[in-house]
Amino acid sequence: MSGKKISLADWQQQLGRPAEAATAASDDLVYSTDSGRIDKPKPQKVVAQSFSDGHARLRRETKGRNGKAVITISGLAESTETLAEIAALLKKKCGCGGSVKDGVIEIQGDQRELVQQELTKLGYKHKWAGG
Structure with a gap:
């Protein structure tokens, strides 16, 4: 094995896994050596509901x-x-x-x-x- 560093997607591609598997695996990532801490996007807050009469x-x-x-x-x-x-x-x-x-x-x-x-x-x- 060589000492060359490769990304997770490239490594999975070398193993013969499809690109979708790479994205599914990267959803669970918390830290990457390339970019550091990986924060998941926060969900949008629900907009307040209005009443049916509009008042x-x-x-x-x-x-x-x-x-x-x-x-x-x-x-x-x-x-x-x-x-x-x-x-x-x-x-x-x-x-x-x-x-x-x-x-x-x-x-x-x-x-x-x-x-x-x-x-x-x-x-x-x-x-x-x-x-």
Whole structure:
């Protein structure tokens, strides 16, 4: 055996295995001497689902939050980045904190009127859900 280094695909080709086997074997690779650590591409995050009537749902929640009110906005069928931008805009307008979790925007505090006005300005139709 010679001291020459060859790639995994070339080695498998010399053994007589088809190229598909080389790609299947390379799917399990974690490290390569040529390129270093091999990271698998991360799956795309699921875009939030919208409701069939096309309206976003605004809900005031206090359950599990020690009595503190939070406005949640669900049903905006946008990408995660767009939801983060909308949340940032709403947080600035309301002067409070918030986050985006699983396609739902959470705005801290009872800011019903401001959230409703800003969503209308952005062109989203909305309905109040819950009590």
